[in-house]
Amino acid sequence: MLSPKSTELVRATLPAVGGAIGEITPLFYDKLFAAHPALLRDLFNRGNQAQGTQQRALAGAVAAFATALVENPDARPDAMLSRIAHKHASLGITADRYPIVQRHLFAAIAEVLGDAVTPEVAAAWDEVYWLMANALIAIEARLYAEAGTPDADVRVPCVVVARQAETPEVTTFLVRPADGRPLPAARPGQYVSVQAALPDGARQIRQYSLSGHPENALQFSVKRVTGDPAGEVSNHLHDHVAVGDTLLVSVPFGDVTLDDGDSPVLLASAGIGCTPMTGMLSHLAATGSTRRVIAVHADRTEAAHAFRTDLHQLVAKLPNAAAHVWYEHPELPHPTTRTGRVDLTTLDIPTGTTAYLCGPLPFLKTARAQLLASGVAAADIHYEVFGPDLWLGTDA
Known part of the structure; x- marks a missing residue:
């Protein structure tokens, strides 16, 4: 050294x-x-x-x-x-x-x-x-x-074969390689980089989590980023990319992936952080997992909650799973104990649980602290953050 x-x-x-x-x-x-x-x-x-x-x-x-x-x-x-x-x-x-x-x-x-x-x-x-x-x-x-890309040429021209509006702010894209090559292998929790050709000639790249594992396609979901500055790529994808268009999409990468063991697993997300967690849940359901699964999500409202229906459908397919959802401002009848911010200390978390977190940095820090207080080992808490990792290098 x-x-x-x-x-x-x-x-x-x-x-x-x-x-x-x-x-x-x-x-x-x-x-x-x-x-x-x-x-x-x-x-x-x-x-x-x-x-x-x-x-x-x-x-x-x-x-x-x-x-x-x-x-x-x-x-x-x-x-x-x-x-x-x-x-x-x-x-x-x-x-x-x-x-x-x-x-x-x-x-x-x-x-x-x-x-x-x-x-x-x-x-x-x-x-x-x-x-x-x-x-x-x-x-x-x-x-x-x-x-399989030793020359670092990781992006492949892919055709958009479907797009689905999950909420007014979130759209899911399904893509396949344009040349018919086999889909690259992907692990639950990984992401792809998507390159978009913008009106000023720039070719900006963004990473998007794989939000499911459909047959014969890669599926990623994009939240429209508003504000100042607005999201160049997210808005371009929402407004200008249609079925039949071609995007340059990388093979999947990402180090926060669902382990293959049989220990209890907790998947906790907030906002658009639900995308990799939905991918993990879909994998567990597709493989008939019998693991104890605790799925937790926090959002502003039901309408803002992307994959809300998918969450409950996927959990229902798992024999030993439960979903716990918190909304800050519920629009429909909702338990008062699940209104406001997430409190993981109120859940029964089994010994030996491996936890995966994804969401804004304040949510990640709070969730990690609550898991530690609930007895989850620090080494068993894994997190994914979208954008530059401002938590990198801390004791996380």
Whole structure:
């Protein structure tokens, strides 16, 4: 891992670098996109850049990796690396991108910290960067090989064979490879990257969870993102992509997947976080699982709840499953004990339960705390968050 000399230098400078990382990462992206504008146009999420969420996620990942190297020199934060590598693989990131990132990141560090970045300090942080980068390159190469795309050409032209409005805000798309090739293998909980050609010529990419496992098709669901900035890709898909159109869709990736064991499982979601959970439930129902299944969902109202009917139909197909739904503002008769925010501590959660969470970050943090209070082991709580992972590197 990190050399002894570099460990001491990184430990000594980590507070300064960590304290300035909020200045370093925006400057890094400015330099990167000035030199390579196509990266912003066709790879990086322009909405996340505008909101600053991607910058904060990168800052958290770099600081967390450096801290892990210093505090646990004999261990590597593989969970964090796996999360990043799966995202990178879904985008088709290749090894030649890492020197480009290094060049502009270190230029930003030097500009922000000035004389504090001596040649020795720069060399120590360069060692941190390449330990992280080379680990990611190796994991990504393995993912590409497993997906049958060793050249990182992960996107396949797919024809939209059906689309279904789940709610006014959520639409499900079914796609098949245009050339008739077999569908790529997918595990419950994974996602695909979808590239859309936008009116200004940009080819923006977004990840969408597989929300089911229909025969002979990939199924993903998209929530229309409103506000400022509005979701470029989600609105384009809703408004302009019809049956018969072609999209570039990646093979599935994602490290938060349903395990194959027989232990009890809890699936908890909020809002559009129901998409991977619906995919997991559909897999359990299709395979005739006899596992104890606790399905939990939270939403604003019944009308906003995508896959509301599917949830109850899938649970009914499982012999040892139950659904628990909370609505903040019920429109129909609804139990007062299930009105408002989710409280997982009110449920009977069996010993040995494995939990999967998906939803907004506040929901994830609250749900995890409630599960820990209910006796679920921290190692058995897995989460998926849409967009830049601002929880990455915490004790989650």
